[in-house]
Amino acid sequence: MNSISRRKFLKITGFTVGAATASTALGPIVKGAKKLEEKSIKGIKKIPTYCDICFWKCGAIAYVKDGILWKIEGNPDDPLSRGRLCPRGTGGIGAHFDPDRLRAPLIRTRKRGEEVWREVTWDEALDFIANKMKKIKEIYGPESVASFSHGIGGNFIKHMLKAYGAVNFAAPSFAQCRGPRDVGFELTFGENVGSPERTDIENTKCLVLIGSHLGENMHNSQVQEFAHAIENDATIIVVDPRFSIAASKAKYYLPIKPGTDIALLLAWMNVIVSEKLYDENYVRKYGFGFEQFSVEISQYTPEWAYPETGIKPDLIRITAREMAKNKPATIIHPGRHATWYGDDTQRSRAIALLNALLGSWGRKGGFFFPVSYSLPPYPYPPYPTPTKEKLDNPNNKYPFASEEITNGIREATITGKPYPIKGWFVYATNLIHALPNEEETIKAIQNLDLLVVIDVIPSEIAGWADVVLPETVYLERYDELHTSAFKEPFVGIRQPVVDPPADQKPNWWIAKKLAEKLGLGQYFPWNHIEEYLDYRLKAAGLSLEELKQKGIIKGQKQPIYIEEGIEPEFATPSGKIEFYSTQLLQAGFDPVPRYKRPQEPPAGYYRLLFGRAPVHSFSRTQSNPILMDMMDENEVWINYDIAQKWGIKTGQYIRLKNQDGIVSNKIKVKATERIRPDCVYLVHGFGHNSKMLKRAYQKGASDSQLITKYEIDPIMGGTGMNVNFVTFELEV
């Protein structure tokens, strides 16, 4: 790693953070900013809370100046933020000031999707919903109301729905995100990598990133630890068809042909096994089926992998030896957004196995054993016993799905089988952008008697709702306590920093009021969420007052590595790390991962790839005035030679057309040598088509709109989305 690129990396990070901080001065002058209704509003108040611009939940301290939200910084006591927020977190205060926010409950007055609304009172909106829910329960049973949500804010809504009798709950964070990765690791180690991931990047000596584009993927602690690893001269190996920010920090960059990672992983394992570079003691002590595994793996030489991946045999050998040299402090990062090609559980399993060979699971600089603060639950009455089973995975079609499958609920809503779904509660997930194939989502919606969307802005999914409920943003509300498992146990609190600007209400209030209207008030015996939080904290010997002051309370440090005395346990059928998986074999799958060649793009078409930008989260931040100021549209990366062939230049606007004839909004071109010629790349979340998102409307193109095709992972039901091809329309 040379020092020039290191300085550049730190400068990039510094630049974006600096830009966000400078922009926060905008806060007080944004029109409509409302003052805190408090007696003593003069001066500066510091209020700890935790961030919600993504699901990393960084501990933060918000500053309120003369009653107006001023800025937000990391809480130095928080093990996740360590006193620093990512650019999105810093710009998060823009969520409070967003002029496009939903302000009052809305009831649709015309056909679904026409986006004509009537502003109503909360009472009217909740009565409307309660009446519809009672009817659905009467005719179809309560199981016919399903819920989609993302994030901790959905907890009280889910509690209300469980009290009503609902059983179908899903989040896009499984079948559209980390599901295959979690299942791949569960099948191998009996446990998954969790969120935040249990990767000890801080202490690693060799970090292998397969697509995980840390630095653009801004999960805070990981990016901080990544910078630390670079400072420590850890070897960075990046495998990506696109020269990402992470690739620019790498000692070895492998511009792999998209969709061929399993071939590379098999070849790496082949080198490590055939050259006996693995951790023999570890594999002997903890491994199961290593003999069968090594026989299977012996066929996958680097020479075999070369024509598949485009990565030269020498480079495969050198990088495999580099990983082995640093074992067990080597991490082959499991990634997070793993739903790529439909064979993703097997790719993730191959990643798990490579880590297992190097003995990094449970080791310092590898994967630690996370610890968490245990808080007793609130003593609610038991939920009613359902009479129907969940329907997202009928007859266990996807035998290793360990969480509910969003697209399974969507499919059942379309087919009405195994039983009809007539109501959707959608909390904080923009299903139009988050699920592949928009047409199917809309088809499902047309079968509903009730679609409730709880959001903070008029998102695309809100546009289809019968009732839209405006929530307060995270800076204006309490939420569930934060007790993520990580390197040390801690409890974090989210609490209101400022008042909401209009008639928005927090999720706990919405859930409680609706439960009361449904005759389920006994499930919300507390009057205010403070009582609930106080109960749980007291039961653990903690105080709400103290937590409100500090934001974070830490527990006793505990051992987290095998080196510190932990004797690992593996919740697999063999009780060991499964190099050979008999449970996969019994279910009709390959016990050791195998490679399947991906489909080639048709002539004149390029594989559509997508990812993150440092200053945006999914489709949720494009209207945030601070974050949109830093990036208000996405670009399509096209290989320089391909662009030349088409006569396309950087800065020019074009449209993308996919294999099914779907044409995108216009999008700016970035012609670059930093991407392979067989694919194009854009940042996910742009290309909003909701007219009510005034400044984000039709800015950039939406990858989701172009993802009409998806490959379902037969092991766990996730939707591989990197399987679409696009061509260019030059007339805009």
Ligand SMILES: Nc1nc2c(c(=O)[nH]1)N[C@H]1C(S)=C(S)[C@@H](COP(=O)(O)OP(=O)(O)OC[C@H]3O[C@@H](n4cnc5c(=O)[nH]c(N)nc54)[C@H](O)[C@@H]3O)O[C@H]1N2
């Ligand atoms: N700023 C920001 N950070 C975020 C988020 C956000 O919205 N904004 N979201 C968070 C969430 S929930 C997630 S899941 C993560 C997602 O982030 P990651 O898990 O890190 O990334 P992916 O989306 O899997 O992968 C995108 C990268 O994979 C590369 N890629 C595409 N196809 C292939 C392939 O076939 N092989 C290989 N080797 N590489 C390929 C792309 O070029 C791109 O660089 O980011 C998290 N962090």
Ligand SMILES: Nc1nc2c(c(=O)[nH]1)N[C@H]1C(S)=C(S)[C@@H](COP(=O)(O)OP(=O)(O)OC[C@H]3O[C@@H](n4cnc5c(=O)[nH]c(N)nc54)[C@H](O)[C@@H]3O)O[C@H]1N2
């Ligand atoms: N095409 C494509 N699809 C993807 C991905 C991709 O990269 N490309 N990424 C996948 C991944 S990794 C993930 S994790 C998922 C993410 O999927 P989602 O979590 O659904 O992400 P968003 O599209 O940002 O939708 C979030 C919605 O919540 C709303 N919201 C924000 N804050 C609040 C709040 O405080 N309260 C309420 N009630 N609502 C709020 C936002 O306005 C927005 O409408 O998407 C997956 N789907």
Ligand code: SF4
């Ligand atoms: S990673 Fe960034 S956006 Fe996500 S919670 Fe932390 S500060 Fe907020």
Ligand SMILES: [Mo]
């Ligand atoms: Mo994700």
